[in-house]
Amino acid sequence: MKIDGFKILKLVSLWKKNSNYSIPKNYEKKLAENVLISNNTRATIVCVVFTFLTLFQLILLYRPKHHHSHNLFLAYRNLALINILIVITCLVYLIIINSVSLKEQIRKIKFYKFFLVIFIFTIQLLNTLTSVNAQLYNGDITAFIAIMLIFSIVSIVEPYKSILISFTNFALLIIGLYLFNVHHSKLHPQTFNAFLVMIFAILLSIMNYYNFAKSFIQKSEILNKAEELEIYKNHLEELIEERTADLVQANANLLEETHIRHKAELEAIQSNIKYEEKERLLNKAVEYEKIRTEFFANISHELRTPLNVIFCAEQMLDIIFKGIGLDNDDQFKTDKYLHTIKQNSYRLLRLINNLIDITKMDAGYFEVTLSNNDIVKITEDITLSVVEYAENKNIRVIFDTEIEEKIIACDPDKIERIMLNLLSNAVKFTPKNGYIYVNIYNMTDKVIISVKDTGIGIDKSMQKLIFDRFVQVDKSISRRTEGSGIGLSLVKSLVEMHNGQISVVSELGEGSEFIIELPKVQAKTDNIKIEESNVCKKNKNIEKINLEFSDIYF
Known part of the structure; x- marks a missing residue:
């Protein structure tokens, strides 16, 4: 039996690709357990097959034969003894493995x-013998070649x-051939073939091991990602329930206040001849107010729940498609469609958040937490974080300030939201090759x-x-930009909650300038807000930018 050297060279190139693959430490224990389980199953099948084949060969050997030489008689006797040892080895392995539970085998994994x-070494050794x-009767090494290839394919063994x-059995084979004084015309080809088989078997075994490990790790990572997504989904549902509960409470308080106002109006117009008409109108207004508040209370849950499912589905599809390994064209199309789903989901989420905040502001339950912060750093950080988004539209963003630091009382999250809204509007309404300037001026009593x-x-x-709410500059059906007309209304409300004011200076076709004036006051506390880590802050900024820039299509 001869081995093609070109096939081995091809196998070496495949082995080099697999050898670059390293097994993460956190998967080593689980991988070892799975390798043990798989090897037990495969070895059991091999034992059963070997036992039946060996018994069949023993039956053939013990049929009456006329041996023409003493050497031939010894050869058949030795072959029978070796076959008996193979059967005994297989039976011992089957008895030990099947008498111990899988849990116990894993607990004593090093021993098993x-x-x-x-077991593998013993079977290979017996076939080497x-x-x-x-050499006493037909002079070939078929048994050695067959057993080396079978175990390199079937077993999953660490490379070393x-x-x-393999090397030990090869060495024993060569020693045995020399001891039997095999003629050099047969010895050299058999030695060469055995060496090629050994190399071939080693390469096959290594590839088999790394392919098994790679497949196991990929499956484990997919399962881990699925578990993380499930946890993330449950967390989002909890957040939605909390926000819904807050909104329901705010709407309940609003209904109570509306009812009180209604009663006050009724008392004031009791002496008026149009009492009944005004009462009817008031009842109608209260009903409309109730319907409106109930609508906003329900819409958050009804819209957020399917939106949450869309987000989770998009993330799962992204993981699955990356794991499949599509070609470049299909991957580009897939990424494009997933990006469209994600961007429009952010757009819906932004609209829902704005509607909820408007309702809370109307009810007087929207809070601004003032603390002493560096307004220059907050403004600079959020401005620089949108530079990349603006550059995608060929727009330059330039930041400048008269002062390097100014501590005032403000809510950093609300200031970031104000700036992101104004910057997203600037990017939205500025054509390509345009400019956006963000400047900070230090005045006597304000920034x-x-x-x-x-x-x-x-x-x-x-x-x-x-x-004003729901007002859009471009009301035409074919308008070039998207938007609900809520953003600037929220910006004004947030600025006024900081005891500041906002104004606009603009000329049609010349651009616009939004001016925010904030008082130079500090909160009545010595606590300085601790900055978040750069990674955490960057992730939050990216999330906020994706939300505020969701109605801009690059």
Whole structure:
């Protein structure tokens, strides 16, 4: 039996690719357990097959034969003894493995791994002896070649063990051939073939081990990701339930206040001849108010729940498609469609959040937590974080300040939301190759933040209305930009909650400048807000930017 050297060279190149793959330490224990389980199953099947084949061969050997030489008689006797030893080895392995539970084997995994290696070595050794014994009658090494290839394919053994077992049996085969004084015309080809088989078997065994490990780790990572997504989904549902409960309470308080106002109105118009008409109108207004508040209370849960499912499904699809390994064209299309789903989901989430905040502001339950913070750093950080988004639209963002630091009383989250809203509007309405300037000025009793762009500008007739709710400068059906008309209204409310004010200076076609004025006061506390880690802060900024820039399509 000859081995093609070109096939071995091809196998070496495949082995080099697999050898670069390293097994993470956190998977080593579980991998060892799975290797043991798989080897037990495979070894059991091999034992059963070997037992039946060996018994069949023994039956053939014990049929009456006329041996023409003493050497031939010795060869058949030795072959029978070796076959009996193979059967005994297989039966011992089957008895030991099947008499111990899988849990106990895993608990004593080092012992049973060693026991498996001894079993493989013993079977290979007996077949090596069969090949040496074969020199007495047919002079081939088929048994050695067959057993080396079978175990390199069937067993999953660490590379160093595979090398040790294969090399030892190869060495024993060569020693046996020399001891039997095999003629050099047969010895050299058989030695060469045995060496090639050993190399081939080692490479197959190593590839088999690393392929098994790679497959196991990939499956484990997919399961871990699925568990993480399930935890994330449950966490989101808990957050939604908490927000819904807060909103329901706020709406209940609003209904109570509306009811009190209604009663006060009734008392004030009792003497009026239009009492019944006004009472009817008030009842109708209360009903409309109740319907509106109930609508906003329900819409958060009804919209957030399917939105949460969409987010989770998008993330799962992203993981699955990356794991499949699509070609470049299909991967590009898949990423494009998943990005569209995610961006429009963020757009819906932004609209829902704005509607909820408007309802809480109307009810007087929207809170701003003032603490002493560096307004210059907050503004600079959030401005620099949107530079990449603006550059995707070929827009330059330039930040400048008169002062390097200024501590005032403000809510960092709300300031970031104000700036992101103004910057997203600037990016939205500024054409390519435009500019956005963010400047901070230090005045006597206030700090001024200016967001100026070179965009399309705002008509003077609309400048007094843009801070009203649901007002859009471009109301046409074919308008070029997306938006609900809520953002600037929220910005104004947030600025006023900081005891500040906001104004706009704009010329149609010349661009717009939004000016925020914040008082230079500090909170009545000595506590300085601890900055979050850069990674955490960066992740939060990316999430906020994705939310505020969701209605901008690059």
